[in-house]
Amino acid sequence: DAGVIQSPRHEVTEMGQEVTLRCKPISGHDYLFWYRQTMMRGLELLIYFNNNVPIDDSGMPEDRFSAKMPNASFSTLKIQPSEPRDSAVYFCASSFVVHSGNTIYFGEGSWLTVV
Amino acid sequence: SQQGEEDPQALSIQEGENATMNCSYKTSINNLQWYRQNSGRGLVHLILIRSNEREKHSGRLRVTLDTSKKSSSLLITASRAADTASYFCATVRHTGNQFYFGTGTSLTVIP
Numbered sequence: 001d002a003g004v005i006q007s008p009r010h011e012v013t014e015m016g017q018e019v020t021l022r023c024k025p026i027s028g029h030d031y032l033f034w035y036r037q038t039m040m041r042g043l044e045l046l047i048y049f050n051n052n053v054p055i056d057d058s059g060m061p062e063d064r065f066s067a068k069m070p071n072a073s074f075s076t077l078k079i080q081p082s083e084p085r086d087s088a089v090y091f092c093a094s095s096f097v098v099h100s101g102n103t104i105y106f107g108e109g110s111w112l113t114v115v
Numbered sequence: 116s117q118q119g120e121e122d123p124q125a126l127s128i129q130e131g132e133n134a135t136m137n138c139s140y141k142t143s144i145n146n147l148q149w150y151r152q153n154s155g156r157g158l159v160h161l162i163l164i165r166s167n168e169r170e171k172h173s174g175r176l177r178v179t180l181d182t183s184k185k186s187s188s189l190l191i192t193a194s195r196a197a198d199t200a201s202y203f204c205a206t207v208r209h210t211g212n213q214f215y216f217g218t219g220t221s222l223t224v225i226p
Contacts, residue, residue: 004157031212043158043203043216056213091157097212101146101165104205104214106157 004107006092012113018080021110023092024073033104034067034077035091043091049075082114119217121204127223134191136220138204139184145207147180149189152201152219161202162189196226 005024013019025032033048047057052069060067064083069075079086089111095104119140128134140147146165150158164171164180164187171178177190191198201219208215 033214035216042218045213045215048213050212093157093214095212095214101163101207102212103148103160103163104158106159108157 004092004094004105006090006107006110008110009108010111010113012115013082015083015114016081017114018078019082019086019112019114021077021090021092021112023075023077023107025075025092025094026105027073029094029096029105030072031095031097031102031104032069032075033091033093033095034075035093037089037091037109038087046077079112082112084114087113119204119206119215121202121217121220123220124218125221125223127225128194130194130196130224130226132194134194134198134222134224136189136202136222138187138189138217140187140204140206140215140217141185142206142208144182147178147187148205148207148214149176149178149187150203150205150216152203154200158203158216191222194222194224196224198222199224 007022030051034046036044046059047067049069067077089109091109093104093106095102121138148163149161152158162173164178175192180187201221203219204217205214
């Protein structure tokens with residue numbers, strides 16, 4: 001399997017622009033997570049889905065952020081309008097639950113810079 | 116962080132020495148996991164320890180868990196330069212399937 005695939009890997013955008021980050025989870029995984037990583041705040045769980053349904057979005061910082069999962073193989077995280085403080089690495093990850101304990105598989109991240 | 120803290124924040128050792136990093140967490144858990152992140156990359160799973168286990172080994176890794184103190188430690192024995200990375204603990208609660216990560220320990224192994 002190719003693993004979790006994220007795009008773009010790097011994006012530089014101007015403040016106020018819309019940013020869309022994309023993720024393809026590992027086939028067969030029924031959980032998908034979006035994390036944000038910064039030096040100041042570490043790894044923050046933004047939102048996660050189970051079987052394409054958002055389960056917990058309490059980590060989404062504000063209404064400018066939205067996430068969708070229209071099918072089992074695709075998810076997006078959108079920021080509109082973007083601000084410089086949104087600059088971070090955004091990770092998508094996926095997992096499936098097994099009785100013995102599941103692990104989470106990360107993509108390589110989308111490095112976002114808002115100027 | 117949303118769930119826990121690792122300490123130390125940074126650790127620098129000589130190749131061949133052992134590295135120990137600690138993780139403290141806040142709520143009851145189903146299991147605790149350790150992940151590694153190389154610079155510029157995503158996190159990779161290393162080892163999982165369940166809440167009813169106290170110690171687990173995998174190769175040069177040894178993990179302990181003390182649920183009464185809500186803490187865990189990761190020991191890397193006979194460290195190598197290639198072990199240079201950031202190490203994170205992640206807790207998984209009994210309810211839901213959220214993975215909450217600590218703040219990470221940045222390990223540098225000097226050849």
